[in-house]
Each structure stands twice: as structure tokens, then as C-alpha cells.
Amino acid sequence: MQGGGSLRWWGILAAAGVIAVLPLAFPDSYWRTNLIVCAINVMLAIGLDFVLGFAGQLNLGHSAFYGIGAYVSTLLIMRLGVPFWAAFVIGVIASGAAGMALSLFAVRLRGHYLAIASLGFAVITYQILLNWISLTQGPLGIYAIAPPPPLALPGLPAIDFGNLANLLYLVAGFALLTYVLLDQLVRSPVGETLTAIREDEISAASLGIDCRAWKVFAFGIGSGVAGAAGGFYASFVGTLVPDAFFITESFTVLAMVIVGGMGTLSGPVAGAILLTILPELLRGIGDLRLIVYGVTLTLVVLFMPGGIAQAARLVRARLGRSPPWARGGDR
């Protein structure tokens, strides 16, 4: 969107630096916990933005893919004794495959139809998690899920992820890695192809682009990222209940993407951080978290549909090149 290639890498390096000092700046477990939640939400938001902002498909089933990743990896670990990272990868693949399957089902549909089909998928997934008690233990939930196993690097002491600081490094580092990969993807010809489909499917098809395949691909990537977030969520929280993956979760992530600015990757990161941290700061007034989400989502769509990213661009344009009085009209 902005700046040259090198500027972007400096930004990513700065983000890595910030992540490195986070546990030092926040020694208490309350804020470390919130920051891990934040990193998980960042992953969910950029995953949804890839499908919504870049491929132009309104996916209201994100909560389902998040849940599939969490349940598949946890059940593999706890029922079959599969090692954590293998289960994690299978969970990501399962979410991605579920996303691609839904997308194949709905590939002929656009806009509103896809929104409702994906909403329906989220409802079905939630109901299955709730009702297939022999597998998921239904509303009782799965308890005592272990954190990721200690990572033993040769020549170094083992890194224990039961420690919140280390877990924060792991999840935030993974979120940053996901961001870099998606960022590269979006800037490659793949991103241009997806944008072309989003803007005008018929013209794209006339250029020989297989719109179906690309939409399925985008859905698979976005859902896979949600699945990874789910795998971390389970091992971080230690318990899984279906309510964590209710449709409301899809709307929460949607609010993060829209508030940040869909169609940019940095915007949803800012949206996810803002909408995770802000309600924590407002805790005194009671549990108004979702009211805040609803109000901001509506107001942003009405008055600043480009979200924080658009606001940042406007501010930069004002402060940057020329003083406001020397410029013509704003648009």
C-alpha cells in the first residue's frame, strides 16, 4: 500500500523488536494473557481479511474454522496421543480443507448468498461440537489441555511454554510469521489475481483466470490461518467449550477487520490489537465489550469504511507533503 519494499521490512523488523520486549514491559500474567489473546486475534483477523479484503468474499464462518483447528488438534493430542506439532499441522490442514470444501459448495455464489451459506456452516459446526458428546464432551468441554511441549534446541536450555512469556513469544512470533507470509502472497501475482477477481469476476475470467480455483484457494488459506489460531487457543487456555466458537466470534473478528480497514493487512492487525486491548481498559464499566464492538463496527462502516488504515492515510496526507491550506479539494 505505502512506502517502498525496504520500508516494509523495517516495519516488520520493528514489530519483531516490539514483540521481543513485550514480556519485559508487561511482567504481570494478566497483561501477558491479554497479549497472547491479542496475538491469536491478529491471526484470526488477517486470515479473515485475506478472504474478505483481498478475495472479496464475505465469510461469516470464521468461528467454525477457528473451532475446527482447536478441536481437531486437541482431540488428536488427547485421544490418540499425537505429538503437539503434528496435531497442530493436521488441525491447520483440517480447517483449510473444511474451508475449501465449503467454498467448493458455495463457489457459484457471491455476496449475500455466500455470507449466509458460511453463516449456516458456522451454525452447523457449533451444533455438532455441542451435540456430538461422545467426541467433544459437548457443553461440558474438554479440560486440562497441556501447553505446547518444551522446545529443546541443541546447546540451549529447553524453552518451557508453560511459562507465559515464552508462550507469548511463540504465539506472537507465529502471528508475525503469518503476517509476513500473507504479505508476500498479497504482493505477489497471486494477490493481484485475487484483487482482479474481487473487482470484476467476469473480466478476470475473460483473461483466462480460473476464478473458482482461486476463490477456493483463498478460502483454504484464510481458514487454515484460523485453524492455526485455534490450535494455539486450545493449548493456551487449557479448556475447550463449544461456546468459544459461537457465531459471535465470527462477528468479533469481522469487527476487527472492518475497524482496521479491510483490504490492507496492517489495518486488521491494528484493529485486532485495538479491539482486544480497548475493552480491557474499559473493564470498570462492566462487561460492555460486545456493545463497544457493535457500536464501533457500525460507526466505522458508516463514517470511515476504510477503517484505521484509511484514517492513517488521511493523517499522513495532511501532515506529510503539503500544508492543508496549500492543497486543493480533499478527494
Place this chain on the structure above:
Amino acid sequence: MLTVAIQQGINGIVVGSLYVLVALGLTLIYGVLVQINFAHADIVTLGAFAAYFFMHGLDGGYLASIGVALLVGAALGFLVNVAVFAPLRERGNELLPLIATIGVSVMLENLMLAWFGPIPYAFESPYSGEVIRLGGTFFTVQSLLIIAMSAATIGLLYAFMKFTFLGKALRAVAQDRETAGLMGIDPNWLIMLTFVIASALAGMGGAMLGPVLVLTPFAGASVIVKAFAIVIIGGFGNVEGTIIAGLLVGLIESFTTQILGPGLIDIVVFALLLLMLAVRPTGLIAERREENV
């Protein structure tokens, strides 16, 4: 066995006709605007709460409370149109209004949660206790009332759309907004009217659903996902299709409860929806509108 089937059939028609009331509102709005109002669910819930508080706070009668819910629904529809759909109309983005109403819905549900609390309200109609026996089957006066009121409302709406000038103007706007505008019809006024009618139906549906459902701030949300399924199964924007699909979903729901248990209702309904989308995405009755398919 047969009496059980008849009994479940009646239950299905009762619930189905209420779903039709809710889904018709979505279909009407979609027909005119090609937009989805996600906050429709909360108009249903607020209609139910309005009726409840009218009966329990003001000692009003049940029939009058349905009228109150209708007015509350109409007012809310007016507000949603003014606050969200009218300002976004010029932007011409197909997804933004839907996203904005998701925000409105999340806000309303949680405001209701803060005010009314999560504990279900016991909304009892005085007619639920009066039972009529016919052979081996029983039905309450309440279920007769629901079927009669829904049928009358749907009939009136149908007559309004078919025979009155305003109804014809509405259909004209739905077919081609610009041409209708050139013929001297004010589309903005008619869109507003559509929202008011659609939301009045939702509010009224809420008052009648109140005694059927568990009345919590999320009561409408559980109905609306089925209403979405109904609208798609019936063919978006198609009134006849919506009526048929609504009754069908009501019947499927009551027989699913009987045969498979209540936990599987949503799964069966949405499996049907996904199947429908795969096999016949235009809905039971095909519309001319094809751009979404």
C-alpha cells in the same frame, strides 16, 4: 402413530407460520433493495419484549400486546433504514450495509443483555392454557390464534402487493428502481415503507413467538438463522417461495424434534440449505434475479 403425526404437523405449521412472518420481512427488503438486514433478528426480540412488558408492566391484554409489538417493530425498522441503509445507499457497495447491520445487531443484543439480563422471561399467553380436543389430537387456542393471525396478515400483505397502487409501486421499484423513479414514484419513500412493513411483521412475529420460544435477548437470533435458510430455500425476494419454504421448515423442525431430538434441528435445516444451494441455488421458485448465483 397417525395422531402423533397430525399433532406434530400442527406444531410444525404453527412454528412455520411464525417463521414465514419473520422471513417475509427479509424477503421484502431483499426484493426492493437487494440487501440483508441482519438486525431483523433483534426487531423480533424487541417485539417480544415490548409485548411482554406491555402485558406485565401495564396490565395490557395479549391481543393488544401484539399490536404494540407491531408498532415497536415498525418504529425500529424506520430507524434502521434512516440510520444505516439510507446513508449507505449511495455508496453502492453490496456488503457494507450487511456488515453495518451485523454491528447494529451485536450492539442491540448486548444492550438488551445489559438491561434485561440473561435469565429467560416467562412469557405466557392466556390462550396457551385453553385446549381444544379434536379426536385424539389437542391444540391450544394460542396455536389457532397464531395460525389465524399469520394467515390473515400474509393474506392482507399479498392483497396489498397485488391490488393496491402502493403495492404495485413497490413491485415496480423492486423490478427497476430507476425506471420507477422516472414514472413519478419516489423510491426512497417506498424503501422506507418496505422497512416499516417488514419490521412490523417481525415485531408482530416476536410477540407471537414469545410464548413459543425461550424469551432472552438472543431469542430473535435463533429464529433469524432459520429465517435466512427459509429465504434462500424459497428463493431470495420471492414471496410465494418464502411462504412455502417457511411452512416446510416448520414441519421439518417439528418432525426432526419428534424423530431425532431437538438438538439436531439446526443441523438438519442447514444441511437442507447447503444442499439447496448446491443443487438449486435459485430457490424453490426461480427468480429472474441471477446475479448472486
